[in-house]
Each structure stands twice: as C-alpha cells, then as structure tokens.
Amino acid sequence: MQGLMQDWSMTLDKILDHARANYPDVEIVTRSIEGPIHRTNYGRVWERAKQVSHALADKRVVQGDRIATLAWNTWRHLEVWFGVSNMGAVLHTINPRLFPEQIAWIANHAGDKVLFLDLTFLPLVEKLAPNLHTIETYVILTDREHMPQTSLKNAIAYEDFIAGRPTDYRWGDFDENTAAGLCYTSGTTGDPKGVLYSHRSNMIHAMCVNQKDCFAVGVEDVVLPIVPMFHANAWAIAFIGPMAGAKLVMPGAKLDGPSVCDLIETEGVTMTAAVPTVWMMALQYLRETGKRPGKLRRVAIGGAAIPETVLRAFEEDYGVEVVHAWGMTEMSPVGTLGALQAKHANAPIDERMRLKLKQGRALFSVEMKIVDDAGKELPHDGKTFGRLLVRGPSVAKAYFRNEGARRPDGTVLEADGFFDTGDVATLDPDGYMQITDRAKDVIKSGGEWISSIDIENFAMGAPGVACAAVIGVKHPKWDERPILIVEPRAGADAPSREAMLAHLEGKIAKWWMPDDVVFVAKIPIGATGKINKLELRKMFQDYVLPSAQAAE
Numbered sequence: 001m002q003g004l005m006q007d008w009s010m011t012l013d014k015i016l017d018h019a020r021a022n023y024p025d026v027e028i029v030t031r032s033i034e035g036p037i038h039r040t041n042y043g044r045v046w047e048r049a050k051q052v053s054h055a056l057a058d059k060r061v062v063q064g065d066r067i068a069t070l071a072w073n074t075w076r077h078l079e080v081w082f083g084v085s086n087m088g089a090v091l092h093t094i095n096p097r098l099f100p101e102q103i104a105w106i107a108n109h110a111g112d113k114v115l116f117l118d119l120t121f122l123p124l125v126e127k128l129a130p131n132l133h134t135i136e137t138y139v140i141l142t143d144r145e146h147m148p149q150t151s152l153k154n155a156i157a158y159e160d161f162i163a164g165r166p167t168d169y170r171w172g173d174f175d176e177n178t179a180a181g182l183c184y185t186s187g188t189t190g191d192p193k194g195v196l197y198s199h200r201s202n203m204i205h206a207m208c209v210n211q212k213d214c215f216a217v218g219v220e221d222v223v224l225p226i227v228p229m230f231h232a233n234a235w236a237i238a239f240i241g242p243m244a245g246a247k248l249v250m251p252g253a254k255l256d257g258p259s260v261c262d263l264i265e266t267e268g269v270t271m272t273a274a275v276p277t278v279w280m281m282a283l284q285y286l287r288e289t290g291k292r293p294g295k296l297r298r299v300a301i302g303g304a305a306i307p308e309t310v311l312r313a314f315e316e317d318y319g320v321e322v323v324h325a326w327g328m329t330e331m332s333p334v335g336t337l338g339a340l341q342a343k344h345a346n347a348p349i350d351e352r353m354r355l356k357l358k359q360g361r362a363l364f365s366v367e368m369k370i371v372d373d374a375g376k377e378l379p380h381d382g383k384t385f386g387r388l389l390v391r392g393p394s395v396a397k398a399y400f401r402n403e404g405a406r407r408p409d410g411t412v413l414e415a416d417g418f419f420d421t422g423d424v425a426t427l428d429p430d431g432y433m434q435i436t437d438r439a440k441d442v443i444k445s446g447g448e449w450i451s452s453i454d455i456e457n458f459a460m461g462a463p464g465v466a467c468a469a470v471i472g473v474k475h476p477k478w479d480e481r482p483i484l485i486v487e488p489r490a491g492a493d494a495p496s497r498e499a500m501l502a503h504l505e506g507k508i509a510k511w512w513m514p515d516d517v518v519f520v521a522k523i524p525i526g527a528t529g530k531i532n533k534l535e536l537r538k539m540f541q542d543y544v545l546p547s548a549q550a551a552e
C-alpha cells in the first residue's frame with residue numbers, strides 16, 4: 001500500500017524559494033573582492049539567481065551542462081550557486097588552491113561550458129586559457145567599473161551578464177536525483193576524482209547537518225562560512241543559511257586572523273565554521289590584541305583534527321562552544337559531529353575535552369563501521385582501530401565518468417554497499433568515533449600502527465610551537481619510525497629537541513616516541529588548508545634517522 005502524501009521533489013530551488021517567501025529582507029553581507037563591505041538580502045539574491053539562469057539559458061546552457069566557478073564566498077557566488085543548480089545544470093566549484101595544471105585537468109575532465117571567476121583568479125585563468133578546451137564563456141564576478149583588460153576570449157562582467165534579464169525563470173520541475181553539483185577531491189593520491197552530488201543528496205545532508213546537536217543554525221543566527229564554497233559545499237552552510245533564514249556573512253578573499261575577527265565583531269556573528277589552520281591564526285590574533293570574539297557562541301571545526309590548544313582556547317578562554325566535525329568531499333561532506341551525550345555533559349572538564357577531541361558521533365543518515373583488512377567488522381571498544389566504512393543517502397557510490405571504478409557498474413563500494421573512507425578510526429560504545437590516521441599516513445612500525453594525529457595533537461600543545469606534523473621515515477629494522485617536524489612560533493623562544501620529547505613523555509606509548517625532531521621554517525599546507533603530508537614525505541624522503549644509522 002502506498003502512502004497518500006504529496007510529491008514534493010527535493011530540489012534545491014525549494015530552499016531559495018523558501019528564503020524569499022519567509023525571510024526576503026534577511027541580510028547577506030560580503031567583504032567584496034573589490035574592497036568595500038556589500039549588503040544584499042535573500043529577496044534580491046533570489047531575483048538575481050533567476051537572472052543568472054536566464055543568462056545561462058541564453059548561452060544555450062541546458063540541464064546537465066557543467067558550469068564552473070573559481071570564486072570566494074560572496075553574494076555573487078551564492079547567486080551563481082543557486083542560479084546554476086536550480087535550472088538543472090551542474091555547479092562545478094573548482095578549488096583555486098590546486099596546482100594550475102590540476103585546475104586545467106579538472107575543468108577539461110568536467111567539460112565545463114562556462115566559468116565564473118573572481119578578479120583574484122584572472123591572471124591564473126589567462127595563463128590556463130590555451131589549455132581549457134571546453135569553456136565557451138568567461139564571466140568575471142564584478143561590475144563594468146571594475147572590469148579589467150583581459151586576454152580571455154568571450155569575457156564579460158557578471159553585472160553585464162545578468163543585467164536586464166527577467167526574474168521569472170522556471171526552476172526545478174525535474175527529478176530530485178538530478179545532478180546538482182560537482183566537486184573534485186584534491187587528488188592527494190593520483191588524479192582528482194569528481195564527486196557528483198544530487199539535489200536530493202544535498203537537501204538531505206543540509207537538513208541532517210543542521211539538527212540541534214549539529215550546526216543548530218536558526219533564524220536568530222548570524223553565520224560566517226569561512227570554509228570556502230569550493231571546499232565540499234561550504235559544509236552545507238550555503239544551503240542551511242537560506243533554509244533557516246539566518247543572516248550570512250561572506251568573508252570574500254580575506255581569511256587572515258584580523259579580517260575574520262573583524263567580521264565576527266562588527267557583524268555580530270554567532271556561528272562560524274573553518275578548518276583548524278584558520279583558527280590557529282585567528283586565535284593568535286585575539287591573544288595578541290586582547291580582543292574577544294564578539295557574540296560568537298558556536299564554532300564548527302573540521303577537515304582536520306582539532307589541536308587541543310584550539311579547543312581549549314575557544315571553550316575555556318572565550319566561552320565559545322566547539323563542534324568538532326569530520327567528513328570528506330565524498331560525504332557531502334559531514335559524517336560526524338562532536339556534540340556530547342547527556343551523560344557526558346557534566347563530566348569534569350578534562351574528560352569533556354578528551355571526548356570533544358574525538359571526531360564525534362554519526363549524524364542521522366550516516367551509518368559507520370570499522371573493519372580489518374579482511375573486511376571483518378571490529379568491536380566498538382574505543383581501542384581497536386580499523387578501516388572506517390560509511391553508508392548513507394549523501395555518500396558517493398561512484399565518481400564522475402566512472403573514475404576509480406571497482407565494479408562493472410562503475411561504483412567504488414564494498415560488496416555490502418559501504419564506502420571506504422580511507423581513514424583509520426576507533427568507535428567507542430557511546431558512538432564516538434576517533435580518527436587515528438588516514439590509511440596512507442599511518443606509520444607502520446614493526447608490524448604495528450602508530451597514529452600520527454595523536455602525536456601531532458600533543459606536540460601542538462608544547463610551548464613555542466606554531467604547527468607540528470608527524471610522518472614515518474624508513475628504518476632498516478622497524479620498517480618505519482615517526483619523526484616530529486616542528487614549525488616554531490614567530491617571536492616565541494624556539495623549543496629544543498629535548499623539550500619537545502620531554503613534552504610528549506607520558507602522553508603517548510613509549511614505542512610511539514618520535515625517533516627525531518626536526519625544525520622547519522614553514523610546514524607546507526595543502527589546497528584544503530590542511531598539513532600537506534605528501535609534500536612533507538617528499539621533503540624527508542632521503543632523511544636518515546640517527547636511530548637507523550645506529551641499527552645498521
């Protein structure tokens with residue numbers, strides 16, 4: 001027997017329609033690329049997104065065509081975001097921090113027809129243009145007044161592109177499984193792979209991520225998505241904002257400590273989200289200036305493990321609740337969040353911090369399990385670690401154009417329909433998951449695994465440390481041994497090798513102790529703002545450990 005409820009296909013146009021119907025004058029504030037602060041609202045964004053759809057239709061863009069952006073978080077990017085997806089085309093957000101050759105490779109692989117780009121990226125795109133084989137039109141996200149001279153063929157200023165277009169475009173009206181967005185993984189192993197989100201997967205994901213224990217954004221909130229829209233859907237915030245009617249504050253190109261803290265204070269931001277490296281800079285700025293983070297009450301931190309110093313600074317020094325999130329591009333991206341269970345809410349502070357440093361519990365709609373190399377399920381005892389597998393309506397089953405396919409139908413899943421995250425983790429009886437490493441970063445010493453993330457977390461808390469990373473280097477007897485790479489904090493007394501090792505003593509197992517400590521001026525950061533282990537491994541590939549010399 002079938003239910004007797006209405007068909008209401010879950011397409012993303014419903015989100016912006018809802019915002020326009022209920023919160024037309026709620027603001028979207030942007031630090032514009034041209035400089036000044038710009039203000040608009042959901043009503044205006046709705047109209048201009050309709051104009052974007054019209055302008056694209058005029059360029060013969062049809063359902064399924066890929067339309068790319070190389071853009072920061074701004075109101076114009078938001079208009080393009082909805083204007084493209086709502087007409088049934090596919091919004092391909094390109095990460096501008098990738099290597100230029102990768103950007104060209106991705107745009108060609110995606111077959112992008114139109115590219116919307118910020119002024120910042122014009123020199124880059126001009127250089128790449130001879131190798132961009134499918135792009136017919138370049139739309140520069142600015143107005144005529146700021147439109148620069150350019151060698152790009154068929155380039156037009158965004159404001160001219162949409163000017164005078166009607167605002168009556170018919171959005172939606174297609175199947176909810178239609179592709180809505182395309183986002184490539186950063187390709188730390190092999191070529192980047194395209195994750196193709198559907199309207200339905202994005203809608204379900206946004207609804208689940210905004211539950212009370214998760215982002216909990218409501219109509220009274222002012223939300224600053226620092227996580228870029230090109231980094232896995234800005235963790236759904238560009239959908240959650242208009243769904244909830246929250247004011248959005250878009251940081252544009254300036255993601256440094258002073259710029260971010262200034263927006264938090266002047267715009268009354270209550271909730272924000274970014275990777276840890278952003279917060280390390282922002283917290284340093286707050287410490288140095290003695291300023292406070294205004295009305296901020298919640299911060300979502302994810303994309304990499306939160307260093308304990310960052311967690312404690314927010315929670316203890318500033319009274320801001322930290323929500324630790326874990327996920328990946330293939331999961332739309334959020335998989336777990338760090339809200340504590342009721343029975344832990346009043347635990348002693350150190351116990352709460354220990355739990356919050358774990359990556360959190362599965363949000364509704366995500367199933368998780370850990371397995372050994374033979375695929376056998378492992379116990380949820382908080383100690384045993386294994387490969388972390390996930391399943392759910394917002395988890396990828398295949399990559400665009402069947403890249404990396406493992407099965408004849410093009411999918412990349414295990415036989416039971418689970419997706420291998422490439423992470424190694426523990427699960428405890430209360431459902432808290434803890435990443436111990438990425439499978440490719442795990443250090444294999446004498447047949448046992450050492451977690452680089454654990455050691456890094458402790459090392460980052462040592463005095464005088466700006467950033468710390470742990471990688472495995474070759475060892476004749478043990479296969480691999482960990483070394484600790486430290487970037488000292490500018491202006492502080494540089495820590496010594498002995499002080500670093502003494503700091504770790506008693507916090508980690510003896511055999512996890514790094515065999516050496518190396519100091520570098522800068523630890524390389526990758527395209528999504530995380531420590532670039534691949535680069536570090538290259539830097540240290542010929543490194544000979546003192547302990548290795550002794551063993552030979």
Ligand code: ADP
Nearest residue numbers: 186302303304305325326327328329435438528
């Ligand atoms: P990239 O491969 O470019 O880093 P993603 O953003 O998809 O792309 O990265 C996903 C990976 O980031 C996860 O598989 C995991 O290894 C790591 N990660 C994400 N969030 C966390 C977290 N809170 N703690 C530890 N690692 C995390």
